[in-house]
C-alpha cells in the first residue's frame with residue numbers, strides 16, 4: 366500500500382491564530398506557536414511535521430485561506 | 441523524506457483560490473464568513489464563471505465581501521439584496537447573480553424582500569449565513585436567536601413571551617414555489633466544508649439551468665458576539681444550533 370507524507374505552509378503573517386486548523390488535524394501535527402506574528406496572533410505551525418499525511422483538513426477549515434497543503438508518496 | 445522533498449509544486453493539494461484577493465479579511469479570527477467566502481471563490485473558479493458572476497453584498501459584518509472575491513459586485517441597502525439581485529438578474533439574464541446575507545439582514549429587516557424574491561422564483565442564488573445574532577452591531581438578538589440564548593439585547597436569555605420564537609426562515613422559504621433548491625449546511629469540519637461547497641456548486645449550476653431561486657443556508661458562528669473562543673463556538677453551535685436548525689437538503693426539485 367502506498368504511504369504518504371504531507372506538509373503544510375502557513376502564511377504566518379496572515380494567520381489569525383483561531384486554532385480551528387489545530388483541532389481539525391486528525392494527526393495532531395499542528396499547534397499554535399509560542400511566538401506571535403506582527404498582528405500579535407499566535408500563528409499555526411507544524412509542531413510534529415513527521416505526522417502530517419497531507420489530508421488538507423486544516424486548509425479546508427481555515428477561514429483566512431492561509432494554509433497551503435502538499436502531499437507526496439513515500440518512495 | 442525531507443520537508444523540501446514534499447513542498448514542491450507537483451505535490452500541491454490545496455492552495456488559496458486565485459479568485460480570493462490579497463486583502464486581509466476584516467473578520468474576527470475563526471469567523472464562518474471567511475470559510476464561506478473561500479468556498480464561493482473556489483466554486484466560481486471551478487465553474488469558470490468569474491467574468492459572468494455578480495455578487496450582491498449585504499449590510500452586516502460581510503458588508504465588505506466585495507473586497508475579497510475578485511468578481512463584479514453591488515452593495516445593497518440593509519436587507520434589500522434580493523431586490524437588487526432581481527434587477528441585475530433580469531437586466532442580465534445570462535449572468536450568475538447571487539446575494540450574500542446574514543440572518544439580521546435576511547430574516548429581519550429584509551424579510552419582505554427575500555420572501556417575494558423566493559416567491560417570484562428569481563433565477564439567483566442566495567447564500568444565507570445564520571449565526572443567530574447581529575454580529576456587526578455588537579451581538580443583538582436576531583429573529584434566529586435561540587430560546588435562552590444570551591445576547592446584548594436579551595441579557596437574561598431569549599424569552600419566548602417577550603421576544604418571540606427563533607425563526608426557521610429557510611423552512612418557510614422552501615414552501616414557496618419559486619425556490620428550486622433549499623438546503624442547510626455548516627462549515628465547522630472538513631466534511632461539512634466539502635458538503636457546503638457541493639451545495640454552492642449545485643446552486644450556481646441551477647442558475648445555469650434557469651431553475652429558479654437556490655437558497656443555501658450555512659449555520660455559522662459569531663464567536664465575538666457569542667463571547668466564546670472559535671473552537672468553543674463551533675461546539676456550542678453543534679450542541680445547540682443544529683437542534684433547532686438541522687442540516688441537510690430541505691427541497692430539491
Ligand SMILES: Cc1ncc(C[n+]2csc(CCOP(=O)(O)OP(=O)(O)O)c2C)c(N)n1
Pocket residue numbers: 499500501502518541542543544545546549569571573574575576577582662
Ligand atoms: C437601515 C439600517 N438599520 C439598521 C442598521 C444597523 N445594522 C447594521 S448591520 C445590522 C445587523 C447585521 O446582522 P446580520 O445580518 O445577522 O449580519 P452579521 O453581522 O451577523 O453577519 C444592523 C441591524 C443599518 N446599518 N441600517
Ligand code: SF4
Pocket residue numbers: 371372373389390391392393394395416417418419420421422423424434
Ligand atoms: S494536512 Fe492533514 S495531517 Fe497535515 S497538518 Fe493539515 S490536517 Fe494535519
Ligand code: SF4
Pocket residue numbers: 375379380381382383384385386387408409426427428429430431432470
Ligand atoms: S485556521 Fe488559519 S487562521 Fe486559524 S490558526 Fe489555523 S492557519 Fe491560522
Ligand code: SF4
Pocket residue numbers: 466467468470471472473501571575576661662663664665
Ligand atoms: S462580529 Fe461575529 S460575524 Fe462579525 S466578523 Fe466577528 S465573529 Fe464574524
Ligand SMILES: [Mg+2]
Pocket residue numbers: 542543544569570571572573574575582
Ligand atoms: Mg448574523
